[in-house]
Amino acid sequence: MTRFALWGALCRRLKTGQETGQGAGALPDDAAVGATSARRSLLVRAGAPSLAPKAVEPVKNFTDAVPGWFAETVGAVAALALALVAVAHLDATDRSWMLYYDSDSVLPALVRGSVLSGQPQDWFLSAVLFIPEMGLYFVLGGLGLGVKGTFALSAVVNLVLFYASLRFLCGLTQPKMPRSTRIAGALVGFAALMFLTLLEDSPRGDTFELASLLATTTYYGMTVLASVGATALAAGLSSAPGTVDRRWQEAALVVVCGGPR
Structure with missing residues (x-):
């Protein structure tokens, strides 16, 4: 057939x-x-x-389909844009005095100029406060942007590093949250600081205009970054799942907080 x-x-x-239905020739239920x-x-x-229902695939969230590197790049670009706006504001207002001419701000430039001119070095300062800033300024000074250009670039880098520290904090404190949520949380905190920076325009350093001090080449910026990093490491130590994670976090915490006094 x-x-x-x-x-x-x-x-x-x-x-x-x-x-015929359930007539005389109808079969029993089991039959x-x-x-x-x-x-x-x-x-x-x-x-x-086939009359069998097909399995329905679960609907994936849009953020789950975005590659991790792409989401991180978008967050970094957004932070860079906010940092550029904040530094442009400082440059256009009287707050530029703190950025370019304050005695603490110009110290890295003085040290670099002295080293490049071959003068004997006999500085008396707190190493834990100024060595990180000087190291960053020496690296950026090699780009040949001039003193003010290097100060402006250093301000942008300091602000972006602050976003990176917030992103690090979100990653250690909320490891189970979606990546997009952690990036958004870091951006919200960073945007709040940039908003406060836009409200500051005083040329003096003894005021309550503290947000913009993060952009200077002084110990203010690196102290804030170290504080956020130490908080992230301490939070990570309290919830580290394995001994390997604890070991590297403990070592990093010693480096951040255990410098010379």
């Missing part, structure tokens, strides 16, 4: 069973169930489409 003939016979048999299963198997063999 061909496939089409078998298909026609099965259809007529099903129709006859529906018309009817078995017959129905057999008929479905024959229908499948004959080429009939």
